[in-house]
Amino acid sequence: MRPLFLCAGAAFVWASVAGGQIGPLDPHLNWQAWDQGQAERAENALVPPEAFDLPQPFEGLSGGAGSIRADESRDVFSEPSANMGFDRLMDFQLGNALFRKLWVASPASTKASDGLGPLYNSRSCQDCHIRDGRGMMPEAGQVPMALLVRLGMVGDGVLPGAPVPPHPVLGYQVQTFAAPGLQAEAVVGLEWAEESVRLGDGTTVSLRRPLVSVTGAEGAALSARLAPQMIGLGLLEAIPMLVLAERVDPDDADGNGISGRLNMVWSAAHQQMLPGRFGWKAGRATLADQTASALFGDMGLSNPLVPLPQGDCTAAQKDCLALPNGQEAGVRDGLEVDQTSFDLINFYSRNLAVPRRRGEGDAQVLQGKALFNAIGCVDCHRPAYVTHALPDQPEQSFQLIWPYSDLLLHDMGPGLADDLPEGLAMGSEWRTAPLWGLGLTAQVSGQFTLLHDGRARSILEAVLWHGGEAQGPRDAVVSMPAEDRAALLKFLESL
Numbered sequence: 001m002r003p004l005f006l007c008a009g010a011a012f013v014w015a016s017v018a019g020g021q022i023g024p025l026d027p028h029l030n031w032q033a034w035d036q037g038q039a040e041r042a043e044n045a046l047v048p049p050e051a052f053d054l055p056q057p058f059e060g061l062s063g064g065a066g067s068i069r070a071d072e073s074r075d076v077f078s079e080p081s082a083n084m085g086f087d088r089l090m091d092f093q094l095g096n097a098l099f100r101k102l103w104v105a106s107p108a109s110t111k112a113s114d115g116l117g118p119l120y121n122s123r124s125c126q127d128c129h130i131r132d133g134r135g136m137m138p139e140a141g142q143v144p145m146a147l148l149v150r151l152g153m154v155g156d157g158v159l160p161g162a163p164v165p166p167h168p169v170l171g172y173q174v175q176t177f178a179a180p181g182l183q184a185e186a187v188v189g190l191e192w193a194e195e196s197v198r199l200g201d202g203t204t205v206s207l208r209r210p211l212v213s214v215t216g217a218e219g220a221a222l223s224a225r226l227a228p229q230m231i232g233l234g235l236l237e238a239i240p241m242l243v244l245a246e247r248v249d250p251d252d253a254d255g256n257g258i259s260g261r262l263n264m265v266w267s268a269a270h271q272q273m274l275p276g277r278f279g280w281k282a283g284r285a286t287l288a289d290q291t292a293s294a295l296f297g298d299m300g301l302s303n304p305l306v307p308l309p310q311g312d313c314t315a316a317q318k319d320c321l322a323l324p325n326g327q328e329a330g331v332r333d334g335l336e337v338d339q340t341s342f343d344l345i346n347f348y349s350r351n352l353a354v355p356r357r358r359g360e361g362d363a364q365v366l367q368g369k370a371l372f373n374a375i376g377c378v379d380c381h382r383p384a385y386v387t388h389a390l391p392d393q394p395e396q397s398f399q400l401i402w403p404y405s406d407l408l409l410h411d412m413g414p415g416l417a418d419d420l421p422e423g424l425a426m427g428s429e430w431r432t433a434p435l436w437g438l439g440l441t442a443q444v445s446g447q448f449t450l451l452h453d454g455r456a457r458s459i460l461e462a463v464l465w466h467g468g469e470a471q472g473p474r475d476a477v478v479s480m481p482a483e484d485r486a487a488l489l490k491f492l493e494s495l
Contacts, residue, residue: 053370055361062436062495063232063354064387064399070355070440077132077231077437077444081353081395088351088395095348098341100126103299105179106324115326115336117300118182119175119311121148125345128227128298132352133437133444135227137454144188146227147454148298149174149212150420151220158421161264167220171312173297174214179323189213190224197464200479207461209415210453221427223418224453225280229444231437232403234350236277237287238387238396239407244275247382247406258379258469260408263431265423268292268305277407280452281422282431291346295337302327303337351395354436357402359494368491371484375476380432380469382406404435404495413467416451428468439493459492460485 061067066081080092102123103116121144122128128135128146135146150173152164166172170185178184192208199205212224250261263276267285269292276282284290292305300311302325309325326336333339359365372378381404390397409429417428425431430452438459442448448457456462466474477485 053366053373055366058400059402060357060360061400062357062402063235064401066235066351066353066395066399067356068353070358072443074131074444074446076355076440077229077352079353081234081351084351084395088347091344091347092351095344095346098345099132099348100124103301106326108326111326111328115301115309116179117175117177117311118179118320118323118325119185119313119317120177120179120300121145121173121175121298122177123299125294129230130445132230134229134441134447134449135454136445136447137226137449138190140190143176144190145176147188147190148225148227149188149214150223150225150422151214151217152420153219154221154419154421155219160421160426161424164221164421166314167217169314169316170214170217170220171314173312174217175300175312178320182319182323185317185320186217187215189215197478199482199485201482203482205460205464207464208455208457210455212453221418221420223420226449226452226454228280228433229437229441230349231352232354232401232434233278233287233290233352234393234396235354235387235399235401236403236405236407236434237350238390238393238399239277239385239401240388241275243385244277244407247408256376256379257472258376258410260380260406260410260432260469261424263409263423263425275407276423276425276431279422280430280433281425282407282409283422283425287350288342288346291342291349295342295345301336303335303342304333304339305342307335309336350393354401355440357494358439359490362490362494364487365491365494367484368487368489371480371488372491375473375480377473378404380406380408380410381435382432402436402495405432407431407434410470411468412465412470415465415467418452435492435495438495459489 065083068079068082070076104110104114105116106114108114116123130136138144138147151167151170153167158164174186174188176184176188191211193211195207197205197207210224212222214222247260248262250259252259263282264273265276265283265285267274267289269286269288274285276285278284278290284293292303295301295303296306297312302309309327310321313320327334383404384402387396387399409425409431411428412430413428419427421427450456450462451465456465463474463477
């Protein structure tokens with residue numbers, strides 16, 4: 001049976017709660033208040049699947065009240081939440097400055113900006129997340145920056161949930177740049193293998209598969225990961241945990257062929273196991289965990305959650321360990337990224353606004369949306385949620401949002417498998433990617449590259465790489481008439 005969809009009207013999202021006495025942005029509104037009568041309000045707000053081809057209230061506001069107008073600017077992913085108060089804009093701008101900041105290796109005269117590396121992939125967050133969108137795929141012969149390579153020693157297999165042993169020399173991630181006086185630890189090679197798929201109407205679509213190599217990484221499993229877009233992360237973090245758990249079905253009890261499950265991972269921010277939400281395999285539980293991991297792994301910067309000053313240097317890399325770092329004893333907390341800076345980066349990342357939908361009332365878009373439902377795409381790409389009531393985060397509090405993701409792990413088949421487990425995620429399992437902002441990818445990043453390793457050059461190519469649990473919808477797209485396929489793609493481009 002196809003699930004129903006949240007389609008709340010104003011009374012459910014922005015109007016009063018509990019008989020008009022408590023508004024959703026009221027600082028006294030807590031989880032208990034929101035939970036009371038939840039089932040009754042949700043039942044009144046559900047839209048049956050047969051109505052999915054109709055415009056739905058507030059569907060254009062992909063990011064709730066924080067949604068911004070989708071203009072033609074390349075900076076459309078870099079705007080603050082539209083519902084942010086003026087008193088919080090300064091923190092957003094300071095976080096933006098830190099996100100764009102170019103770090104330098106130690107020692108340096110700019111003490112506030114040193115500590116890069118000694119091994120690293122980029123000098124700033126913005127180097128990889130171009131204008132807060134997806135990373136750029138490297139050209140032939142270019143040193144990869146936004147395309148990271150994770151690695152691990154899988155050997156005879158790793159038990160689900162057990163840490164994957166790092167490479168004894170290269171560690172958990174290949175860093176392609178190094179501080180002065182040190183050589184980069186490896187050279188990453190990227191070639192493409194071409195193959196084609198014939199659609200039901202006779203059209204042939206060319207697909208490409210990346211062939212990644214790393215010098216000195218013999219015996220390791222490799223996984224190329226392209227930097228994802230940054231919009232809406234705070235809203236994804238605000239989805240109630242119990243709501244995510246509702247879709248968990250590891251044994252496919254409902255018989256729909258979908259076996260989504262949570263990736264339970266360790267959260268350094270909360271010192272406990274929590275469901276993963278961020279990263280291609282949902283390997284990070286919170287935005288703070290994701291930020292800390294990127295600062296450490298990608299730039300070699302110590303921070304409150306990962307206070308190690310030498311980055312991903314391993315015991316075998318003694319020259320790397322011997323280089324100076326940017327820790328400053330007696331200065332604040334002494335970290336290369338101190339607590340204040342860390343909090344500002346998180347605030348910025350949490351509040352990057354989601355652009356509004358385009359053309360949600362267009363007849364072809366509505367036709368495509370109905371097909372998206374009919375062939376089962378919504379079984380993984382869940383359209384809508386209502387976020388937690390969060391008194392300290394008014395921008396994310398009690399918002400109806402449309403990310404089109406269940407944030408669960410799904411087996412996507414051998415075509416996308418990387419053979420590198422992460423937490424509970426096996427090599428062929430990936431988190432359902434949110435689809436909001438999909439149609440603005442090329443406008444922001446200057447490229448149109450999708451999927452975890454950037455192999456897909458169009459939405460259609462990305463769909464054709466789906467396998468495993470998504471084989472049914474993928475095959476439906478292959479066989480559908482060209483007119484229907486065009487409508488489906490136009491709907492996806494409208495997100």
